[in-house]
Amino acid sequence: MAPPKDTEKKQDARDVIEVRDFNFAYGNAQALFDVNMDIKDKEVTAFIGPSGCGKSTFLRCFNRMNDLIDIARITGGSVKINGIDIYGKEIDVIELRKHIGMVFQKSNPFPKSIYDNIAYGLRIQGIKKKNVLDDVVEECLRGAALWDEVKDRLHESALGMSGGQQQRLCIARALAVKPQILLMDEPCSALDPIATAKVEELIHSLKRDYTIVIVTHNMQQAARVSDRTAFFYLGKLIEYDVTDTIFMNPNNEQTEAYVSGRFG
Amino acid sequence: MAAQKERHLYAFRPSRKRMIEGATQWFFRLATYVVILAAGYLFANIAWNGSKAVFTTSAPFINTDFLTQKPQTLHVYEPKEAVEEQAKINAEQIRLRRERNNLGSAEKEASLAIKEELKALQSRYDALDVIRKDKRLLYSDTEYRALESTPQEDQYAYSNYAYSGGGVGPAIIGTILLVMGSISIALTLGVLCAVYLSEYSRPGKVLQIIRLSILNLSGVPSIVFGLFGFGMFVLFFGWGVSMLAGWFTLAIMVLPVIITASEESMRAIPKGFREGSLALGASKWTTIRTNVLPYALPGILTSSIMGIARVAGETAPIMFTAAFALRDQLPWEGLSTWTDFFFQGVMALPYHIYVVSAKIPQNEYTRTMQYGAAFVFLVIVGFFALSSIILRIRIRKKYRW
Numbered sequence: 001m002a003p004p005k006d007t008e009k010k011q012d013a014r015d016v017i018e019v020r021d022f023n024f025a026y027g028n029a030q031a032l033f034d035v036n037m038d039i040k041d042k043e044v045t046a047f048i049g050p051s052g053c054g055k056s057t058f059l060r061c062f063n064r065m066n067d068l069i070d071i072a073r074i075t076g077g078s079v080k081i082n083g084i085d086i087y088g089k090e091i092d093v094i095e096l097r098k099h100i101g102m103v104f105q106k107s108n109p110f111p112k113s114i115y116d117n118i119a120y121g122l123r124i125q126g127i128k129k130k131n132v133l134d135d136v137v138e139e140c141l142r143g144a145a146l147w148d149e150v151k152d153r154l155h156e157s158a159l160g161m162s163g164g165q166q167q168r169l170c171i172a173r174a175l176a177v178k179p180q181i182l183l184m185d186e187p188c189s190a191l192d193p194i195a196t197a198k199v200e201e202l203i204h205s206l207k208r209d210y211t212i213v214i215v216t217h218n219m220q221q222a223a224r225v226s227d228r229t230a231f232f233y234l235g236k237l238i239e240y241d242v243t244d245t246i247f248m249n250p251n252n253e254q255t256e257a258y259v260s261g262r263f264g
Numbered sequence: 265m266a267a268q269k270e271r272h273l274y275a276f277r278p279s280r281k282r283m284i285e286g287a288t289q290w291f292f293r294l295a296t297y298v299v300i301l302a303a304g305y306l307f308a309n310i311a312w313n314g315s316k317a318v319f320t321t322s323a324p325f326i327n328t329d330f331l332t333q334k335p336q337t338l339h340v341y342e343p344k345e346a347v348e349e350q351a352k353i354n355a356e357q358i359r360l361r362r363e364r365n366n367l368g369s370a371e372k373e374a375s376l377a378i379k380e381e382l383k384a385l386q387s388r389y390d391a392l393d394v395i396r397k398d399k400r401l402l403y404s405d406t407e408y409r410a411l412e413s414t415p416q417e418d419q420y421a422y423s424n425y426a427y428s429g430g431g432v433g434p435a436i437i438g439t440i441l442l443v444m445g446s447i448s449i450a451l452t453l454g455v456l457c458a459v460y461l462s463e464y465s466r467p468g469k470v471l472q473i474i475r476l477s478i479l480n481l482s483g484v485p486s487i488v489f490g491l492f493g494f495g496m497f498v499l500f501f502g503w504g505v506s507m508l509a510g511w512f513t514l515a516i517m518v519l520p521v522i523i524t525a526s527e528e529s530m531r532a533i534p535k536g537f538r539e540g541s542l543a544l545g546a547s548k549w550t551t552i553r554t555n556v557l558p559y560a561l562p563g564i565l566t567s568s569i570m571g572i573a574r575v576a577g578e579t580a581p582i583m584f585t586a587a588f589a590l591r592d593q594l595p596w597e598g599l600s601t602w603t604d605f606f607f608q609g610v611m612a613l614p615y616h617i618y619v620v621s622a623k624i625p626q627n628e629y630t631r632t633m634q635y636g637a638a639f640v641f642l643v644i645v646g647f648f649a650l651s652s653i654i655l656r657i658r659i660r661k662k663y664r665w
Binding site: 111 | 466467534536537538539540541542543544545546547550554555559663
């Protein structure tokens, strides 16, 4: 059972991400239309919507992962994180991504040992001291509720783990660089219900320290883990509100149709 | 009743279609066997004939002279009587054969008689051959010069054969140097190029044209590269016939293979590794260094194996640029400055095989050298390839996903 929501108490929480009139296109195909959204600090925000509605694209805009796609471009609007326009001048994508971690749909642990996977983020920053790395690895694995399962095989290949463990390892790996925001792109889509439950539990415990944005296909999951939910349809943000409102008492007909399972 | 087979639902029912299917399978199998047989015969032939030059019957069983000495003229003294009689038999055999050919098909008996006669002559010839081989004296050039007195001329018939004495030492060393140098150049340039093409370049028309031209380059005949290297490095750069010119010519020849294969193996690495690394705040180059190149290494090594086999085996590109038919000194001998090392021509096994098999007449003395050189060459290429394969397997074990 999900713990009771504490959204009301944090109604006036700070806006970490502010999106204004955001437009985004792949080549000539417009993918996002005039999205406006404020994501609050230390909350879980879920993006739901049918396939191809632009929710993953939107998520990948927050750490500029879309830069990797050549034809992708911003056609208007802005994304501000902590008040800084991340598409502005003098933004170092590398620095940005250190502060905004990401977990992908398909778990992608590197074909190295569990230890090396976690230490990777620090090692590329030039931190090589063994005791520092040891501490961070343990801290992150504990943070991802994985420590007890893997503490005896830290130096074995990460690919020998189960799918759910791999995904939690990816979360732990993202935590190692101490991000402020954690983006999750359908983290449970390839996991069985038990592994999914573990990841959801983890998301709950991470909420205290991180702002989490999660894309999910699974509406029950959105209802279980998130404080706020945004419903996307055909590249437009249809409705964005407190999760309970979206699921119990939506303002928009399309939202209601979608969350009640009548389409999508 | 008993004769009639029970036909149940899943019983085999012969039909035209099934027959064709069976025949097709056999056709494929036969084709494979033919290829294996041909290759097997080739290798067995070279190994069998070549082993006569490379191995000896007494300890240490390996003919070290052949592997270390430079090619020399072989001086042969054969027992005069045997040689002269063999020559007579040869002439007689030719005369008889011609006679038999002139006989009509009706004269069967006469033809049979000639056949018998030929047989008798051949057995005498073989008997003489044994005596000749037993009593003959073989000297390599150095041995010949050291002789205090040559064998008596009334007992021995003298003849000499170029390149048939000594060994292939300088050619082995030259081949190894050429392979190592050109593969180092080709791998460095090729991997840099492949990294750029697969990781940095923007996909589009230009990239496709570049890729296509690289691919086409691998189909260019090696003699064209040889001429290019001759014009560019030997003449224009003025390096002369030198190891350096050979390195670059060979490197350019195998570059397309290495670039294509390396790029392919880099692009086969799942996007997730790159994204995972970039999302952790790694720079592009860090990502490539830690999460692309290591996993692509087995593929790159595979391409280098193909490259080594080609570099080691090609004669045409080095014919004009790097290879000497005969060189008295080893590459590190007689250098006035260290840079001379790069600007000297070397002997190379493929060119040596070409010279001994195309430029000098064939007989029993040259044949040993020809097959011996070919055998040594196969062993060297096999050794290079094997070490790359072992390396590849080790790396693949380390990074498996």
